[in-house]
Amino acid sequence: MSNALRINVIYLLLLTAVFAFFLASLSFGGFYKVSLTDLINVMGSRGMLEDPLRVVIDMRLRRGLTSIAVGAILGVSSIALQNVLRNPLASPFTLGIQHAAALGVGVAMTAFGAISIIGPRSATSSTVVMVNPYVVSALAFAGATIQSFLILFLAYSVGLSIYAVILASIALSFASQAALSLLQYLYFNEVQVATLLFWTFGDVGRVSWFDVWLLLLIASAATILFTALSMDLDLISLGDEVAVSSGVNVKVVRFVALLTSSLFTAVSVSLVGVIGFAGLLASHAARLTVGWNTRRSVFAATLYGSLIVLAADFLGRVVLNPVTLPVGITTTLVGVPLLIALLLGGRRGVAEGR
Amino acid sequence: MVLLKVGNVEFSYGSFKALKGVTFEAREGEVVSVVGPNGSGKTTLLKTLDGIFKPLSGSVYVDGKSLGSMGRKEIAKLFGYVPQRLEHLYPFTVFDFVLSGRKPYIAFMPGGKDHRKVFEVLKLVNLEEKAFKKITELSGGELQRALIARALVVEPRILLLDEPTASLDLYYQLEVAELIKQLARDRRLVVVMALHDLSLAYRYSDKVVVMKDGKVYAMGSPEEALTEEVIYAVYGVRVRILKDEKAVVVAFNQR
């Protein structure tokens, strides 16, 4: 089957590209240039921890791995959401799930004092410390879940079209952002405001090693879960009755997919903030290149998502070097034209379900 | 042997009664056509047979066992369902689309056996060459055959088809009807199909169920059930039955 061969070549190219960008993001961006030999030397030796090179590499390793994990999470969550809602425009960002989670983070900061800021009192160099990371994640999850099921209600009980669902979601995400601004205006000091800014624009540069492992674990769990559900997701995209007729428990699968993608999104938002459009971009790139089959597009979306966030973070660090742009700004600049193109080309393009 | 038994089945959409005391049975290898005007309950009946809708009262039995006592997977293995049309069409390849019908047998990932079955049914409906085309790019007749292949790939004992010839030209209407008849004979399937075309029903069925307002108005062999009187009573249209041609034609003079 030449079809299978073509798809394997695409996977291979994507893996190579992810690896290449990962290496590049270890080497450039910022003040230090790290050569490949430096990298091997530092990784191989148990040298002094104070070695500045080691510190730089450690920081960039966390950045790179975080980008890979978060991109994968957003990519596969977008595929799952698109199938269970039968809406090719769905993603954690376009459905406002990320913003609802960010509002949860804001509530955790104000009402529960779950986050404090240490180090020099400036937004770019201070370290965010979650006094109670569970409260932050739990409230982010609560926000994300409420938003997801509100969308389910709008799509099914109210019967909005796929475009109306997206418009309603965008309106709801404005509401989340306004509520967040209100919290800032009423309760936050300027350092808190500056810190929260990183949640609204997404930044992969502030995570600890524990967070990195957590994100990688969640990315793997998401990929495995949606691969295991891939056939159910295929069938649900063809219609509830077709799926029921083939023995799928549609209600359970839809519930599980919405709840878990809310959870995965919430964890990513509570650690790295809102990274707009990365998931939508990754899912469409996947479907255009490997087709509608969910098993294949889940795997491809993992790779495209990783690639997109890695590349966006890399560009954000080299283009205006030494200034570093938050990764969410870069992905949004690329993503907005895509969303507009999908809305305009909806009648003919990938966006049309019929 | 009687394989399918429908016993006094009632179904409502909210307060609207769509099926009222529907009763019939079918033997292995038999083709049953369900005819009747729009809104008489044909689609509702097929969905109730497939267990998509649960009957309000009464039961559907396969091999003497009630659907109510079976799990969703077990029912899915017994019935192949060809819907009237797909509400949502996404660019799956024909292969993946047909493979999705194997779902009741697939726990995690499809294996070699599933792939073999897909090619087997694609061959049967003469669609092998289109295996890696997208279903959104098929003609009406090709899509209809892909839907039939999808229903057959689970190796059902009962095949349900909702107006399988509605979107086809004359040639494919006959071809699909022949295919269905041959499947019933060769695989000892029960076929229940909703039909609009009374001539096809007359010609290709062993049994005809005539529905009116959710009730069975007449039932029996084509000659018994499809009479000029029954058709006038149900459709309000005068027809002539041409016994030699096995055809039902609309009378020129309606009085």
Ligand SMILES: Nc1ncnc2c1ncn2[C@@H]1O[C@H](COP(=O)(O)OP(=O)(O)O)[C@@H](O)[C@H]1O
């Ligand atoms: N989802 C539904 N909700 C409410 N009424 C329905 C629904 N589907 C069908 N009906 C009604 O039930 C009756 C039978 O419909 P149906 O089984 O589709 O008839 P047929 O297939 O014979 O044209 C019709 O009066 C139709 O309006």
Ligand SMILES: [Mg+2]
């Ligand atoms: Mg119908």
